[in-house]
Amino acid sequence: MTEHAALTCVGLMSGTSVDGIDVAIVEIVGRPPALEVKVRHFETVPFSEAVRSRIFHLFDLEKANVSELSTMNFLLGHVFADATLTALRNAGIAPHEVAFVASHGQTIYHNPVPELIDGYEVISTLQIGEASVIAEKTGITTISDFRVRDMAAGGQGAPLVPFVDKLLFTAPDKGRIAANIGGIANLTVLPAGGRSEPLGFDTGPGNMILDGLVQKITGGTKHYDQDGKIAQTGQVNEAFLAKWLELPYFAAQPPKSTGRELFGAVCVEQWWSEGQAAGLAPQDLVRTATEFTARTFADAIKRFVLPAYAIEEMFVGGGGSYNPVLMDSIRKHLPNLVIEQQEATGIPGDAKEAVCFAVLGYECFHQRPNNLPSVTGAARPVVMGKVVRSQEGQA
Ligand SMILES: Nc1ncnc2c1ncn2[C@@H]1O[C@H](COP(=O)(O)OP(=O)(O)OP(=O)(O)O)[C@@H](O)[C@H]1O
Ligand SMILES: CC(=O)N[C@H]1[C@@H]2OC[C@@H](O2)[C@@H](O)[C@@H]1O[C@H](C)C(=O)O
Structure with missing residues (x-):
């Protein structure tokens, strides 16, 4: 052929x-x-x-x-x-x-x-x-x-998508990140002109904890926080969040990949019971879980990417890119990056x-x-x- x-x-x-x-x-x-x-x-x-x-x-x-x-x-x-x-x-x-x-x-x-x-x-x-x-x-x-x-x-x-990101989204003159926020969040760092090989890894949870909490809170009638509607009504509990940010996965050097084994049902149960013990209202728990995704994603970029690569822009795909609370928070934590949805590349997120x-x-x-x-x-x-x-x- x-x-x-x-x-x-x-x-x-x-x-x-x-x-x-x-x-x-x-x-x-x-x-x-x-x-x-x-x-x-x-x-x-x-x-x-x-x-x-x-x-x-x-x-x-x-x-x-x-x-x-x-x-x-x-x-x-x-x-x-x-x-x-x-x-x-x-x-x-x-x-x-x-x-x-x-x-x-x-x-x-x-x-x-x-x-x-x-x-x-x-x-x-x-x-x-x-x-x-x-x-x-x-x-x-x-x-x-x-x-x-x-x-x-x-x-x-894993992740395997970076091989394709490199082929489809490398820009001749500027460094880019191609990211995906699905159940797990992951990213590909694409140096300008393909002058060095991409870096890529899973940053941690995408929507996995969020989805699990929403299902618990709604008794299974909702699978996810559509358009961040629940999170919009809640507050981030910084003390609760700080403890979860200490998970060793986040500080570990790439290459690294993760999944439900770390951020699935067992983790959701822990969020739920610790949240109840700390007196968090359901919407505060959802808002804090949204922030957990945003913070770990942005922190990974600050820790492993920005010190070593000149990056100007980022495209974000996956279902999480349609959650405005999540995206606003990511933008707030990465003010110097131009952040766009995957759609801007011509391929739907x-x-x-x-x-x-x-x-x-x-x-x-x-x-x-x-x-x-x-x-x-x-x-x-x-x-x-x-x-x-x-x-x-x-x-
Ligand atoms: N409009 C929306 N508002 C908020 N969240 C959304 C919206 N649309 C999708 N999502 C979230 O995106 C999730 C699905 O994302 P996606 O299909 O990219 O994940 P996946 O491909 O299964 O995961 P992975 O990439 O980790 O394998 C949903 O479970 C939901 O949490
Ligand atoms: C083992 C596995 O299925 N990993 C997935 C998962 O979902 C997102 C993230 O974790 C990524 O590592 C990978 O999927 C994408 C498609 C990848 O391989 O690039």
Whole structure:
């Protein structure tokens, strides 16, 4: 296949917030560094409540079991395949026109901190949503399990989007940050003109604690603080916040990545019970959690980025970029940066990660390395992604 012809590719992202499956249908042509990406269609296919609650059950390390894990791997394969077919139908594109589906999968567990077992230093990560089911149901070659190869090469397996940020958003004359505030917040530092390699890491929580608190406060009727409406009515409790800012994750040097293991349900329970003990009103707790995200995100930039890189502007994507209380606070803590929403780049903020996985899939499809060792800490560039090929006789 020639690289002069554009490929139609599908990127699937189901992030740590578990709000739905982001499906991006993109046209990609060229090869790095001259890669052109055009978004043809994007939609988020929501999870049903039944599937969503089964996923959350799997996050509970005390209660989840192996049979559920196996079942959910296949169930999510079906759900991802259907989301792909729905988006293709809505876009008026036939499955046989698509070169591949690149599916991130649902992260169930992520542990980049080595555990010494029987002489082996073990790190691991698990994304589920069986690619064989997606390939069989859609008839499209499916690429999945990106993170494990980077980890096998000694990397964190995350964040992976910086590889694509570098290709799409490096500016010739000014330093930029490309950030994403999803369940977890992460960023990519893009030196001007690509003169040095990007730095990238997870700064800590994005919306994960916030979402958990809102669900508790509303008895599950709301999943998140839409437009920061609850936070707007609350006050930051500085003493409460100060204690949480001491978590060692924030001072640790990159490369680093995190997830629900540190900022998921156990953390939310702790916020809730400590908040009650300290007499915080629910809206103050939500406002303080919003500030926790803003402060840890801005502090990470002040601590690890601004002393070493000349940065003028930052683009922020992910669902958190639509929360005005969060964004106002980030702007207040970083007054010298021009901060814009991801939309200013031409790629919608909620579509970015799905688009990025299409690009990572494109590089895997062409058997080219697609990790960024400067970010993940991997020992070398590797080709991430496992390929399940479409077969004759399929759709
Ligand atoms: N209008 C809005 N106001 C406030 N918050 C919002 C809004 N829209 C989305 N969000 C927040 O963004 C979250 C979803 O973000 P996103 O889809 O980027 O996360 P994700 O991709 O699942 O996470 P990650 O990038 O960590 O894998 C929601 O759970 C919610 O907290
Ligand atoms: C293990 C895992 O799923 N990590 C996610 C998560 O969500 C945001 C942040 O934590 C980032 O490290 C990563 O996702 C994005 C897509 C990435 O790899 O760049």
